[in-house]
Amino acid sequence: MLYISKQKNNHFIRKLFQDSFFRVFMSCLDKKLETHLDGFVGSNNIPKDGAVIITPNHQSYFDGFVITGLLWKLIDRKVKIPTNIKALRNPVFRECQIAGGAVPIDPSDTDKTYSIISDLLHSGNAVVMYPEGTRSDGTFLHPFKYGAFNLAVEHNIPILPVAINNFSNVLPKGSLQFNKGEKGYIVFGELISPSDKKFQGLTDKQIAHQIKNQAYDWILEHTIEKNKHASIEEEVTHLSNRVDLELELLLDQNVDLISKDDVARVKKLASTKWLLPKSCFEMNVQDIRIEGFKLNTMPKPLAIVRMKHYINMLNSALGEDKNHPYLNYCKGLLIQKSPQFYRKKLLNAELNSFKRAYHYGSQYGYPTERFAYGLAKALHANGQNDKALSLLHHCFCNQKHLNTIRQLRRKERGLSLMNKIERESINSPKFLSRPLQGFEAFMAQSRISDIVIGQIEGIESFEQVREAAIALHRRHPQLRAKVVWPKGHDSRPEFQFLPVNSNKVHVSQRLVSNEEQDHTTLFWETVANEEVNHIFDLSDGYMFRVTWLPESGHIILNAQHSVVDGLSLMNLLNEFITHCAGNYIGESLPPTPSALELSPKVGLIERCIGALHRNAFLRARSKYESWAEIKPQGQLKPGELLKTNCFFAESSRNTFKNVIRECKKQGVTVGSLYAAAIQCALLHFSGSKLENKQQFSLPMDFSLRRYFNSNDASVEAVGYLSGSGASQAQAFPTMTFWELAKEFGEGAKEEVEMRSPLIFHKVFDRFWNAEKTYKKYELDCINSGGAGATVTMSNVGRYKHKTQVGSIRLKSFHGMSASQRAGAMLYCWLRSVDDKFCYSFTSISPALDKDSSAEFFGYVVFLLNYSTSEYAKQKAIKEYIPVSAKIYKENEFISEIEERNSGVVA
Numbered sequence: 001m002l003y004i005s006k007q008k009n010n011h012f013i014r015k016l017f018q019d020s021f022f023r024v025f026m027s028c029l030d031k032k033l034e035t036h037l038d039g040f041v042g043s044n045n046i047p048k049d050g051a052v053i054i055t056p057n058h059q060s061y062f063d064g065f066v067i068t069g070l071l072w073k074l075i076d077r078k079v080k081i082p083t084n085i086k087a088l089r090n091p092v093f094r095e096c097q098i099a100g101g102a103v104p105i106d107p108s109d110t111d112k113t114y115s116i117i118s119d120l121l122h123s124g125n126a127v128v129m130y131p132e133g134t135r136s137d138g139t140f141l142h143p144f145k146y147g148a149f150n151l152a153v154e155h156n157i158p159i160l161p162v163a164i165n166n167f168s169n170v171l172p173k174g175s176l177q178f179n180k181g182e183k184g185y186i187v188f189g190e191l192i193s194p195s196d197k198k199f200q201g202l203t204d205k206q207i208a209h210q211i212k213n214q215a216y217d218w219i220l221e222h223t224i225e226k227n228k229h230a231s232i233e234e235e236v237t238h239l240s241n242r243v244d245l246e247l248e249l250l251l252d253q254n255v256d257l258i259s260k261d262d263v264a265r266v267k268k269l270a271s272t273k274w275l276l277p278k279s280c281f282e283m284n285v286q287d288i289r290i291e292g293f294k295l296n297t298m299p300k301p302l303a304i305v306r307m308k309h310y311i312n313m314l315n316s317a318l319g320e321d322k323n324h325p326y327l328n329y330c331k332g333l334l335i336q337k338s339p340q341f342y343r344k345k346l347l348n349a350e351l352n353s354f355k356r357a358y359h360y361g362s363q364y365g366y367p368t369e370r371f372a373y374g375l376a377k378a379l380h381a382n383g384q385n386d387k388a389l390s391l392l393h394h395c396f397c398n399q400k401h402l403n404t405i406r407q408l409r410r411k412e413r414g415l416s417l418m419n420k421i422e423r424e425s426i427n428s429p430k431f432l433s434r435p436l437q438g439f440e441a442f443m444a445q446s447r448i449s450d451i452v453i454g455q456i457e458g459i460e461s462f463e464q465v466r467e468a469a470i471a472l473h474r475r476h477p478q479l480r481a482k483v484v485w486p487k488g489h490d491s492r493p494e495f496q497f498l499p500v501n502s503n504k505v506h507v508s509q510r511l512v513s514n515e516e517q518d519h520t521t522l523f524w525e526t527v528a529n530e531e532v533n534h535i536f537d538l539s540d541g542y543m544f545r546v547t548w549l550p551e552s553g554h555i556i557l558n559a560q561h562s563v564v565d566g567l568s569l570m571n572l573l574n575e576f577i578t579h580c581a582g583n584y585i586g587e588s589l590p591p592t593p594s595a596l597e598l599s600p601k602v603g604l605i606e607r608c609i610g611a612l613h614r615n616a617f618l619r620a621r622s623k624y625e626s627w628a629e630i631k632p633q634g635q636l637k638p639g640e641l642l643k644t645n646c647f648f649a650e651s652s653r654n655t656f657k658n659v660i661r662e663c664k665k666q667g668v669t670v671g672s673l674y675a676a677a678i679q680c681a682l683l684h685f686s687g688s689k690l691e692n693k694q695q696f697s698l699p700m701d702f703s704l705r706r707y708f709n710s711n712d713a714s715v716e717a718v719g720y721l722s723g724s725g726a727s728q729a730q731a732f733p734t735m736t737f738w739e740l741a742k743e744f745g746e747g748a749k750e751e752v753e754m755r756s757p758l759i760f761h762k763v764f765d766r767f768w769n770a771e772k773t774y775k776k777y778e779l780d781c782i783n784s785g786g787a788g789a790t791v792t793m794s795n796v797g798r799y800k801h802k803t804q805v806g807s808i809r810l811k812s813f814h815g816m817s818a819s820q821r822a823g824a825m826l827y828c829w830l831r832s833v834d835d836k837f838c839y840s841f842t843s844i845s846p847a848l849d850k851d852s853s854a855e856f857f858g859y860v861v862f863l864l865n866y867s868t869s870e871y872a873k874q875k876a877i878k879e880y881i882p883v884s885a886k887i888y889k890e891n892e893f894i895s896e897i898e899e900r901n902s903g904v905v906a
């Protein structure tokens with residue numbers, strides 16, 4: 001250890017030791033805090049993040065440990081304490097001190113000390129600096145030195161004054177023996193910021209002087225204990241509210257997403273109540289809530305063993321307040337989640353608990369609808385369906401203003417139960433309802449929304465658009481799902497298939513402001529700014545969305561990816577046009593069973609195939625160096641959302657006819673040709689050289705619809721879950737461009753014939769663990785732009801409907817995917833309408849910068865057009881790629897991107 005500490009400051013063994021020691025040290029410190037701390041006040045003044053200089057008075061060596069322990073427990077934050085190297089001469093003691101937050105400094109070398117502390121502050125640390133410079137005996141304050149205050153002014157960092165009381169008696173100066181029975185007391189003051197208005201017009205020296213005096217006067221006043229017990233009561237109330245808020249935030253991100261670390265963090269905060277001389281009933285309620293959260297994160301056998309302790313806590317609290325709504329709700333929920341044979345005996349007790357929770361909720365400040373679902377479920381279990389439906393309708397059908405994800409989730413859950421009870425009462429088919437798991441959830445992280453954009457002529461008013469959207473919504477009762485995506489790059493989504501309701505369609509009209517109505521404003525810029533760069537969050541109540549841009553006549557449809565695929569969206573667009581033209585599109589389609597219900601059972605051989613495909617898919621999505629890596633161009637800053645570079649293009653009819661004719665002659669699909677163009681572009685822009693035989697893998701989408709034998713019209717009209725797989729291609733340097741396309745076609749054919757998408761959905765639910773995958777392949781969703789592959793492409797789709805329906809005409813048509821939080825770096829789409837190709841390209845930043853994205857896309861489009869030349873048919877890839885790239889560059893030829901139709905948004 002000593003050798004490592006000398007050789008390398010960031011050695012992983014040293015870090016491991018320091019982390020382990022810190023945990024053990026905090027555990028031991030807890031006991032000392034409970035013994036020698038008589039409370040704290042003002043914890044709401046401690047900043048949770050950002051640089052801050054903490055300036056306490058200094059009474060004993062125990063001061064720093066107390067501040068370290070409190071900040072760790074209260075706000076989950078480590079502090080840095082500059083420590084004289086003379087106190088760190090013992091190497092072992094030095095490592096332990098550093099693990100606890102000590103930063104070695106030499107006070108005699110002021111320049112270096114100043115530089116070290118400045119670096120700590122620039123990194124956003126909380127730094128403890130004792131302005132007295134030495135310990136006092138607790139009866140007076142030494143004069144304050146200017147160091148901390150000069151740093152605060154120079155770097156514009158706030159000062160947090162802290163008053164230390166009686167710690168000179170807890171651990172006297174010159175002694176390492178704690179005095180039994182002695183307790184100290186801490187007060188955290190309000191932040192003093194150098195940028196405060198009261199300091200305006202003063203020089204830096206004057207500001208530092210005033211802050212020093214203000215901190216000195218405040219600490220001097222609060223080292224004399226005044227109204228201590230009244231302050232403690234306020235702190236207990238504040239602590240209870242803090243814990244309640246933290247638990248509410250966890251609930252906001254969905255119970256299924258709460259981890260052991262989340263619970264441990266809140267439990268650590270709640271444990272500070274033992275450091276206060278008083279407690280309260282509400283704090284005990286929070287302890288019960290934390291215990292319930294903890295049970296949810298435990299393995300079931302362990303949770304059953306621990307359940308008795310939870311029940312005892314619950315009964316004890318109910319003995320103090322039998323009407324407390326949350327406690328009664330917990331008791332009802334406990335019965336509701338019990339095994340069925342046990343629950344049947346206690347249905348009446350369950351109902352009474354939920355009734356008490358519902359009726360007393362408003363008196364205790366809880367929203368009425370918080371306990372409505374549990375009560376309705378208990379009424380339903382007791383056969384009182386009419387009362388359950390009446391309650392659900394009253395609580396959820398008239399809700400309009402939903403401010404949080406949890407309010408939406410609560411409403412969705414209530415409406416789901418209402419629809420379930422209604423369906424059961426009329427003996428209608430039941431809908432499948434379960435969260436997506438495993439591979440499904442991973443795919444949902446990569447792409448959450450499919451979008452189609454069509455320019456439509458003949459629409460005269462927004463009402464026409466609204467009526468068509470509502471008709472489309474009523475026609476498709478299968479478009480059902482709940483999507484919940486909490487904030488945070490590491491959060492996992494939850495999907496449930498549920499019946500739709502009247503609030504699940506969103507129609508909007510986007511108008512360009514008067515200032516922007518000039519010839520320089522391009523339509524594609526409007527689309528990219530207003531729609532694509534918007535992070536689509538379908539959790540706020542709709543399953544598909546219609547946006548109309550009247551200036552250009554464009555209609556944008558987007559829907560949740562795991563329910564509707566691209567082809568289905570094309571069909572939806574056709575129905576939308578048909579209704580806008582005034583034509584009758586028929587009654588609502590009957591409910592359609594889920595893909596998961598109709599998929600074949602997975603046998604042993606299929607499991608083995610599924611495992612092989614899983615490995616191929618992982619290689620394609622994470623270890624993509626083997627098929628030409630395009631490295632990220634930058635990194636996202638903390639809290640920064642992903643942005644999108646979007647490009648659209650249309651071909652001429654001649655280009656379409658030439659490519660189609662040549663594809664038929666060569667026996668290749670257009671999708672395979674597109675895959676070959678993308679792979680060649682990857683090889684060119686990554687600088688890879690094709691010297692030997694290589695195997696490429698491009699992730700491609702495969703619709704599950706082809707596997708269903710049904711005459712139901714909805715099979716064609718509504719999409720199911722889409723699978724994805726890596727289409728393989730064996731590439732040789734001597735192969736031609738068209739031979740590479742054939743290889744991709746054969747790979748895709750094998751993928752589809754083996755029904756791997758269905759196997760994915762079945763097999764991956766059993767053994768996929770996305771979190772372990774992230775760690776195994778060291779995928780950093782925030783800094784790398786996502787956990788996806790370099791390229792995801794869609795198979796070519798043809799818009800097979802008439803483009804003219806009455807007075808309504810579809811002029812152009814494009815499709816794309818919207819990325820959310822984690823996603824592939826590049827999306828390449830190819831669709832066709834009216835004997836023209838429509839291209840879409842989406843680059844997720846920081847995958848490629850704006851200029852690189854434009855050049856990449858232009859080259860892909862050029863290659864598709866250039867593929868019909870004799871040169872493409874004859875020359876080997878090794879020669880074809882550099883020659884075609886040179887032709888493209890020298891002629892500045894972006895084949896199908898016309899100047900008036902191109903738009904780039906960073």
